[in-house]
Amino acid sequence: MVLPPAGLMLxxxxxxxxxxxxxxxxxxxxxxxxxxxxxxxxxxxxxADVVHGLYYALMHVWFLVYDATLGTALGEAIGLRLPSVAAMTAAAAGVALLGRHLAGRRAGLFAGLAFAWVPVVQQYAQEGxxxxxxxxLVVWATYVxxxxxxRPCRALWCAYTxxxxxxxxxxxxxxxxLPAHGAAVLLARLPRETLRAWALATAAVFGGLAPLAVYSTGQSAQLAWLMWPDPVQLLTFAVLAVLGVxxxxxxxLPHASGTRGPIGLRALALPLLLLPxxxxxxLSYAEPAYVDRYVLYYVAGFALLAGAALARLSRPAGDGGRTRARRLxxxxALVLVAAALLPIDVHxxxxxxxxxxSTAVAxxxxxxxxxxxxxxxLPARRRIWRAPHPQEFRGLTDLALARSPRASHTLYGTERSGDAIRARMLTARRIVVATDPEGQPPDTDDQAIAKRSTLHHSFVLCAQREVHGARVMLYARPGECGSR
Known part of the structure; x- marks a missing residue:
């Protein structure tokens, strides 16, 4: 029952x-x-990026092993994504087990398969x-x-926490x-001791998270790029929410599993699907914060409901001939849905x-x-394009860079003042510029203004490459375009 969903996800x-x-x-x-x-x-x-600190530390350990064993043969792109593939495979197995506990073996099987086939799940299974x-982790915490x-047990509550x-x-x-879990606990009308145990576990989670949450507020400017929710992401959630409801x-649909656990399928899956x-x-009305990947685990709620519904609809009932026709x-219909999703999966x-x-930029x-x-x-934060492919940038002089990202303990390095950048640019005959595609709002800091104005007044555009999500342009002094 677990192997087909996990195998499909893998x-x-x-x-x-x-x-x-x-x-x-x-x-x-x-x-x-x-x-x-x-x-x-x-x-x-x-x-910067303290909210991802634990993940970076785990990936640091992973790359110590990967680079020493498989890195040369498989490449860095695969190394970045293998942990996510493994994690999403574990999530599919967890959804299948959770569906089995709540609605039976057939529902668990369908739930795991439905989870694996959702495009947004596949997208983040292949993302570093x-x-x-x-x-x-959320799927398995929900199962626990x-x-x-x-069956209340201190070990299980500790594992959940x-x-x-x-x-x-x-x-x-x-x-x-956690509010989704709380809604499930309240809707199940569990004994007071169980409610107290869940409340203590939740308090422990918030207590452990509090130092990171307080410290990360000082880095909230990193979310400045967030605007109104992306329409495609909203549409994805809306479709899954409507289908799930x-x-x-x-x-x-069964209330619970064959063991008659106290938390029912609807009481758990609907809050998990909708509330996060x-x-x-x-929250985005106060300050833009909506990105679907931040609450990706909502897909597990949809998969549980879809799995139980498919299990219910696939049961034989009534006349044998009609049942076979209905099954066909x-x-x-399922084959058509899978075929309709195939172009998205390929994309x-x-x-x-x-x-x-960044590979195309390099x-x-x-x-x-x-x-x-x-x-x-241009802007300076696009210097991150250089990180995975430093060999493509050897022999070039980063005219704006004062201290490298590692030396300055920053994500993108620190840059010189606008006047210093202008002076260094005027000493160069040719300059390669890696920048955003046309139509992106320009940065207005002194460094960005100095780069744009100096290129405009003292250089001419010799060549340009349009790549996905970026432009790479070659500028030179007037009359120097043909020289190297």
Whole structure:
């Protein structure tokens, strides 16, 4: 019952995992931070990205093993994503077990398969970030919660606390799963002792998370890039929410498992599906914070409801001939759904499926640049494109850089003043510029203004490469375009 969902998730995670060796900017940050020493990592987290500190530390340990064994043969892109594939495989197995406990073996099997086939699950199974690990931890914490509610045991409550605390330390917004768990506990009308045990576990999680949450408020400027929720992400949630609620309304869904655990399927799955995303959406009215990957675990709630509904609809009932015809129609409908999702699944394995591609940027720089050329990143945070492919930038002089990211214990390094950047640019004959695609709002800091104005007044555009999510341009002094 567990092996088919886990096997399917593993297969889908391995399919196209290289993505033509494309690495997008967030994965480039993971690569850079994971390859810093623990001392350097600790110093950097005091200035930026402390919310991902535990994940970076885990990836640091992983790359120590991977680089020494498989790195040369498989490449860095696979190394970035293998932990996420493994985590999402564990999540699919957890969903199957949870569905089995709540609604029986058939429902568990369908729930695990439905979870693995959702495109957003496959997307983050192939991403070098923490969200697959968080999803797996929440799924297994939910399973332990259901078991603890059925047969209270101190060891189970301790396990639940540890799993949820680890998930929250990997990403703070995982705490939004706790209200969903609380709603399930309250709707189940559990004994007072069980309610007290869950409350103590929740208090322990919040207590363990509090220092990180307080410290990370000083780095809240890192979320300045967030705007109104992405329409595609909202549509994904809306579709799954409507389908999940529709599945919950099907008659004959079991209340609980064959062991008659006290937490019912609907009482658990509906809050898990709806509440974390709705709370995050409401928080976005105060300050933009909605990104679907922050609450990716909501898909587990949908999968549980879909699995139970499919199990209910696939049961034989009534006349044998009619039952077979009904089964054929339902099977055909499922095949059509899978076929409709296939183009999305294929797209997720392409370099164009993410915001940008640092590998393509590095290749374009290699095509346009010559040793001794100047180099600029505009805006400065695009310097992260360099991290996974330093060899493509050898021989180039980063004209704006004052201290490298590692030396300054920052994500993108520190830059010189605008006047100093202008003076250094005027000493160069040719400058390669890696920048955002057209239409992006320009940065207005002194450094960015100095770069743009000096290029405009003192240089001419010689060549340009458009790559996914970026432009790489070669500028030269008037009359120098043909020289190298």
């Amino acid at each position: 297969l889908l995670g391995a399919w196209g995992i290289r993505r033509q060796d494309a690495v997008w900017r967030d994965e480039a940050v993971t690569y850079d931070m994971a390859h810093r020493s623990l001392a350097d990592l600790w110093s950097t987290l005091q200035h 970030r923490s969200y697959a690990m968080v999803c797996a 919660l259901v078991r603890a509610a059925a 540890a799993l949820m605390l680890c998930a929250c330390l990997l990403h703070e917004f995982t705490a939004l799963a 529709g599945c919950a309304r099907i008659r004959g 995303t709705l709370f995050l959406f409401l 129609r339902r099977t055909a 997720l394995r392409s370099p164009d499926s993410r915001v940008d591609d 290749r374009a720089v290699g095509e346009l640049a010559a040793p001794g050329d100047g180099l600029l990143f």
